[in-house]
Amino acid sequence: MTSFLESSNPFNAYNKQMYRDALDFAECEKQLHFLTDSSMVLPFIDASAKMPSGILKLNHIAYGDYFECLNINNQAEDMHIQGKYCYLSVPSIQNLTMPLLYKLMEMPNFSIAELTNSEGFVSDLMETIEIKDTSLISVRLGMCIPKVCTLKQVGDYITSLVRVPKVEYIEGACRLPGDKMFTTSDYVAFGVFGMLFLLTFLSTSFDLYNRFIKKSRSKHVLLSSLSVYTNTKRLLNFESSQFTIDCVDGIRSLSMLWVIYGHTYVFQILSPAHNILDLMQWTMLFTSTWINTAPMVVDTFFMLSGLFCVYVLPNKMSPLRFIKSIHIFYSYRFLRTLPILGTAVLLQASIFHWITDGPDWDRMAYCVEACRTRWWATLLHIQNYIRPAGVCLLQSWYLTVDTQLYFVSPFVIIFLLISSTAAWCALTITFIASLAALAYYAAYYEYPSVLNGLWQTQNFADYYINFYMNTPTRASPFVVGMMFGYILWVHREKGLQLSKKFVTICWTISFVALAYLYLTIYMMVQLPYKFTYYDLFFNVVMRAIWAAIVGWIVLACKHGYGGLLNWFLSLPMWKLPSRVSYGVYMIHLQVILISTSGAVQTRYFTEMNTARRKGVLGPMMIV
Structure with missing residues (x-):
């Protein structure tokens, strides 16, 4: 990175x-x-x-x-x-080779003379691998x-x-002291946020005056639209309808926390850690595999996005009616995501640059400059194809890819509105095409299925651009979500009756598949890494399998087959974190980046220290 x-x-x-x-x-x-x-x-x-x-x-x-x-x-x-x-x-004076990390702990006895002859020392001491970036050593x-x-x-x-x-x-x-410039972005940011603060103050004052002094509601709803009082009440209002899928709140909240914790560990590796070797060895433990699955958890959000873009369709909508209202379909999505995205871009382009400083602040400065020059590509959701190496908000790749998938989904949705046969033909063809695209990129570039392999064999920037935030390679969980969304949409009013045997089989398959993903990822992170056809196969199917597991959980919980899991995921405590999860996602990486870029000394990694940092960052994101 x-x-x-x-x-x-x-x-x-x-x-x-x-x-x-x-x-x-x-x-x-x-x-x-x-x-x-x-x-x-x-x-x-x-x-x-x-x-x-x-x-x-x-x-x-x-x-x-x-x-x-x-x-x-x-x-x-x-x-x-x-x-x-x-x-x-x-x-390093070593000749473009670097020892495999896991071999360092098997270091034999050596003399000072052997150590000073570094080239011979390294070749005699352990296996070596070619590295492409000598700055790593x-x-x-x-x-x-x-x-x-x-x-x-x-x-x-x-x-x-x-x-x-x-x-x-x-x-x-x-x-040098005072070398940060006050630019146009700063004037815009302070002007916009200052105006928002003023309007919010006036709107709140107007709202409170009408409610508690005049004892009447104002007819001018627009004047109280920015009221902190009214909007807080709306935020904390969790009324549900018969079409609400309550378990999604728990799934979304837990997935968001999982992503935050995963990024915290990743930035421990990328940021100045005193004992990176210990951290790398820790990530290879069986008990740490859940951290290595964090990149796959993002596919939960792709699956949910595909599910809801179908599930929220009106009943008995004809293809012609859908086509005529396509502008509403697009504008609703664009306008719904724009305010928080625009706020995050403006914060990154200005405010965050002034919060603190440090010897590693260049990390933050890269992102600041990217947002100052390429904010438009982020807001238009085209940054993964227009100079993708300069993404404004690192985590906004997800929103870009998700929006692009959402914008092309009508080509499939039209068939869903024709007939069941046309629907499943369109979904199946789209799903196969998404897997084929994923297989092509993974095979052509020989990308590993887990990120640990990247540290040895690949340039992370190439992987990030060509594979990680490439829309075709991330489409399979979105299509799986559309499949489950179609099932839920068809049975939205009349319910879905499943036999006990079928439900038992589906839950068994889900748990077995989950164990398969966990164990395979654990095996894949063990060094050394070598590209194999099995790794290619796993790279192709793992996201679809994960999406199918989550999709089944949603389907089962919605129609009464979730048991205790549905009770847990539907608890009221998940509703607020779920509601603010989008805003948390768009800002959490900047909070982590401020912490790591402002570091004045290397940190010593221990699981307890990182857990303590997670314990601070996690709740802070929610607040």
């Missing part, structure tokens, strides 16, 4: 002119000579990183002290000495240097004073 983020230019989110104006070669030489014999050099040394510990645990980052560096501001003689935080990457160090200098100037000056081995390094980005 890091390489995916790098498709945007984060430096456009900063004041590049400030960086250029700060550089002064002659002044740099003067300040370096002065600092050589002055105690003022101590804050620079103290704020700069030292070689990180835990490298064998794959800790390759040492930040130093970001804020101490930027706070350096001294006057000496006729010089204004300020700190500038930069990072550099020291590439680089050591990143945060350095504090004078504001007027470049890293190269400082490096050349140090080597001229001290005889040290010449180390090759790659210069990274630098940061």
Whole structure:
């Protein structure tokens, strides 16, 4: 995902002119000579990183002290000495090979001489695999240097004073105090949110005045449409009709929490963790497999979307009537999702950029700049095909794909309104086509069925663009949802009578299929990974199987065959989380990204620490 983020230019989110104006070669030489014999050099040394510990645990980052560096501001003689935080990457001297992670724990005894001969050490020590991104095995160090200098100037000056081995390094980005620019996006964001706050305040005041002082309801409904009082009552009003599927509230809420927790663990890997090796080994445990299934849980939402786009159709609607009202079908979906999506885009393009800062803030800056330049592609739901490497909101790919599937669904829905035979022919053909598209992409690119295989064999950006957010490859659970939605729609009024034997068989198949998915994913995450036809087969069918399991749960619970599971999923406590799940989904990754991008030191992974972070993030998302 890091390489995916790098498709945007984060430096456009900063004041590049400030960086250029700060550089002064002659002044740099003067300040370096002065600092050589002055105690003022101590804050620079103290704020700069030292070689990180835990490298064998794959800790390759040492930040130093970001804020101490930027706070350096001294006057000496006729010089204004300020700190500038930069990072550099020291590439590994291994020849584009990297040891398999699981072999590191089987390390034999070795001598210092063997260790210094790194190429021979690695080849004798363990199996190796080719990697495509050498930055994965680089050591990143945060350095504090004078504001007027470049890293190269400082490096050349140090080597001229001290005889040290010449180390090759790659210069990274630098940061200065106050380098975040106030742009058009910020003016728009503060203007829009300020106006919304004002209108909300006025609308609430008007509503409360009419209700509690005049003791009468106003005829001007529009004037109280933004009232916090009225909208909160509507939000907490959970009236149900005979057509309501109550179990969906529990399914949607639990799936949302599952996705949040999964992203929390993923960003533990992508963010600065002190012991990534321990984390990677933890993800391969049987008890941790539920985390590896989190990407598949997103298919729950695709299934539910396909289900409801059919289930909500009016009874006895003719194909001609549906075609005439197609503009309502499209506009309802677009306008229903636009407010929260637009709010999330505006927050990402402006407000989130100012919340905090840190040595890894470039991660957030990538997303900020992407939203400032490509907001239109996100709002029009075409970002997965128009320069997909620069997605504005990383998680909004789901909404884009789901909206595209929703917009093409009428080509199938028309057949559902003709006859049962035409309906099942259309659904079957569409389902087979979705599996064929999935099989083609998975086979052509040899993509693994689980994400763990990607860390070794693939570029994550290619996988994300060509497979993960490609609409044809994500269509199968949506089509499965349409199948179950059609069954529910046909039996919406008269009910569905199933024999006890049939229900028992379906529940047995569902539990067996669930166990199959869990066990297969557990086996797939075990290293080393190698592309096989079975992996291809599993890649093709796993999402459809998952969608079918969830679809059966919805069908059984709706028609009285869910038992205790239906009771649990239909509890009133799920209704509020379910109702706000869309808003939570569109904002949760930004909260995680703010936390990881603003980190000033690496975190030590333990299951308890991550669970504690989940315990904070989960409820905070709901609130």
